[in-house]
Amino acid sequence: MAERARRRPALGVRARLTLTYASLTVLTGLAMLAAVYVFMRYVPTYAIEASVGATGTAEFQRAPASPLPAPSGSARPFQPTETVPALSLQIASADDVLNTLLLFSALALVLIGALGAWISWVAAGRMLRPLRRIHETAVLAGAGRLDQRVRLRGPDDEFAQLAASFDTMLDRLSGSLHAHQRFAANASHELRTPLATTKAMLDVARADPGGQDVAALTERLLETNQRSIETVDALLDLAEIGQSPLDPGPVDLAGPVREALAEVGPEAAEAKVRIESAAGTALVAGEAVLLRRMATNLLLNAVRHNRPGGRVELSCGPAEAGGAVLTVVNTGPVVPPEKLALLAEPFFRAGGRASAPGGRGHGLGLALVQSIVAAHGGSLRLAGRPEGGLAVTVALPPEPGPGSGGPRPG
Template structure:
């Protein structure tokens, strides 16, 4: 760049490639001419005669004339190569750079906000340009999906945040219109509940944002200890709700963040109890260790199909999440099971941040089977736990 931050004159890649082709041809022509001239130096420097006596009357070229003819021929050949190299090099450079022009057009459209355009070189011959185009198209696919998901999430979040604010305003308007007839303790309880729900929603939104932008510290974590602690905390609420909890927990160590993994386990277990049958429900917890650690939580509940269950990973999808383990918040051990529609999306994001997979399957008898699969570290000594 020139002084002051300004770029110099624009020279296209096509022109640079053409000049490179021409320069290469000229260098090759000059080298060949020098070689021919050097060979012609060995032409004898004495008068030449014809080998056939019948040709004695024909003029015989001298060494100087032969060298001059060679120089002229090399000059003409070099000029022809210069013209052919310029035209052919420009054409070849245009063909080579066509994928880059398509890539540039798609990038310019994306920069202007149109993420639907693709380079589309999948049917072309495989080379570095097609690999770059496929990578760019895959990036645009992911950006478009993320952008649409972000817009949906922002719209849903704004709607969810508007609801408690509207409730608070309505409560205040009622109290202002009839201050004498307002039951102050009931009003305060309802305002406290509404602000608590709004605070839980904001906290969940902040947690999701932190997972999207923060680096995850990965240390060996004894997942079996976390599961056992969560089960111990859960049993009083399970007895209160009449839910039977059975567990089979094997030693399992995974790399990750202990606090976030504890939140995953707590969400899955606690909500498996809360979103269960009204009476006589069951929750089965299984943890297996090894190279692939699997935590499985099954609960009783309503019958669901796989298509409807897939929507449960979408934020604020309460109609489905109300019967899926891990969809609500878990603020208190015995408090009401309130849901802000972000429990399962937050759980899924935590699992994904740990390079794991969360799958949901409907049980034939009703309810949901939630499985978390994580990379295990079986070689970690027991003392690390």
């Protein structure tokens, strides 16, 4: 701000454009005037004859159409000679022609310059009108009103493209701000709930120390504390992913997927959810540890948000354009379409905070998956199934070219 305050006041863009266009017009006129003057001075051969009267001014003789009758006593008709002064614009020599040309050309040049400046001022104002609108929207957005948009109408020119890009940026900023606000509210709730539960159990124990089962109370306190630790660890993992650059290498995605299946298998059996898998070789560029975490979170989300006796279908294989595609489909409850875009937000649950059976999960599974996929340059697509459940598709880029080393162990 201090550097900006020290700057000298400058002409606005409209004034500079006006001066530029007017100067070009005047310079073009001067060039044409010089060319005409040089031509008129050196090319033509002037043959100008003039009669000079006694007063030194140019005069000319004008004869009547027919002679007048002779006066009485005269033998021949009367033929008067009329002397008429020259007009105000008198041309008596080649120098007069050139001076007159120069004078009127200069006057015309001044008029053209003034007219050109006025037209330039009006045209520049119309051209810069979209920029003023973008500036006004930017000022409002800077004041916190992220709901403002330019919405510029007209031809698809550079200004329209700039306005569209600016509106897209505001859409993303607004969505990011709302997502952070929801994240702050949900994270506060998730972290406060175990603390409040712990406080309630301790208050009850303090009010009636002798009537408490110390072993059961201790176990519940340990479970609640462990849940808080897991939530904080998940938040730290979410914040850490993408902050440091990855060291990707060729990885067979089938390896991390098989490890994730082995890890999630016991919980799926306990929830009476059948997992059907088809994992084929699919080489991608990535880090095996993060890819295993991604597959594990996808399977845990599909198992925990399912129904007893339901199933989970997993398929992994190469993509047509290179890379790999991992798809996880479950038979859980119906997901409303308006909630699909929010499922990958931290702590969001389509069925509410207690939707997962047994209170398992922290609402960070798909958020971690999205961060891992984005860090690998892939894409995540969520689609609700009409009969219930969710279909999650992850597309990852292909492996690096030759010379990058062999596949990492999954």
